[in-house]
Amino acid sequence: MDPFSKKARAEGYRARSIYKLKYLNKKYKLIKQHDSVLDIGSFPGSWLQACKDFRAEFILGIDIKPIKNMPGVRFIQADIENDKIFEKIKAIKNSFDVIISDVAPKTTGNLDKEKSLDLTKRAYEIAKVFLKPDGNFLAKIFQGGGVEDFVREIKNDFEFVKLTKPLASKKRSYEIYIVTKGFKIEK
Ligand SMILES: C[S@@+](CC[C@H](N)C(=O)[O-])C[C@H]1O[C@@H](n2cnc3c(N)ncnc32)[C@H](O)[C@@H]1O
Incomplete structure (x- = not known):
């Protein structure tokens, strides 16, 4: 088991990927106390756990797969590629201070980069509707x-x-993160 997986298990986190968000948040101060956060592609839920640790006030997760219940966190089980997702989010909350996406296609061996980019672009379409100005x-x-x-x-x-x-992030993986601050689009 790699050191980050070991650490996650020892600290009671659902996945090693929590340390990616913790690192990025420490460096870029994306999520602050009292923020509202939408987490796209949440299963098994370690980024949701991180949002709780950052003391976000409102946390909503979305994944096509169900997650184990997490007190203090709302969750929608849905496919983000289905247009009903907009209504489903709106039924819970209209806007968020921060939107994060770790969404990725299921991989069996080779990563489908095209599908992966499509999913991330979709996460951004959702973000453009629900992100607050300056988010x-x-x-x-x-x-x-x-x-x-x-x-x-x-x-x-x-x-x-x-x-x-x-x-x-594993060195050999193609994964990188795009960190953005200060959404400029006026609603
Ligand atoms: C890398 S995992 C997320 C890990 C999570 N950030 C954590 O730390 O626990 C990517 C997630 O994207 C989800 N996903 C892939 N396609 C999706 C879709 N069309 N709609 C919603 N979720 C999707 C997968 O089910 C998977 O759980």
């Missing part, structure tokens, strides 16, 4: 074709944009 957005992306255009689009919409690879 922050964080998303996992996989380096490869098409990413540049997506990053260019995002750069227009935020005051601050940074591509980064957290310590807990």
Whole structure:
């Protein structure tokens, strides 16, 4: 077992990926106490646990898979590619200070980078509807074709944009995170 998985187990966290969010939040101060957070692609729930640790006031998770109940966290089990997701979120809350996405396709061997980018773009479509002006957005992306255009689009919409690879991301993986702050679009 790798050191981050061991640490997660010892500290009662649901996945090693919690350390990616903790690292990014320490560095970029994306989620603050009292914030409302939407977490897209939440299963098994370690980023939701991190949001609780950051003392976010309102936390909503979404995943196609069910998660084990977590007190203080709302959860929608749904496919983000289905347009009903907009109504489902709206029925709970209209806007969020921070939207984070770790969404990724199920992999059996080779990662489908195209599908992965589609899912992240979809997470951003959702973010554009629900993010408050001046809000922050964080998303996992996989380096490869098409990413540049997506990053260019995002750069227009935020005051601050940074591509980064957290310590807990496996070196051999193509995964990086796009960290953005200060959503500029007026509602
Ligand atoms: C890397 S995992 C998230 C791990 C999570 N951040 C954590 O720390 O516990 C990616 C998640 O995206 C979800 N996912 C993939 N496609 C989806 C879709 N179309 N709609 C909703 N969730 C989806 C998967 O079910 C999976 O649980």
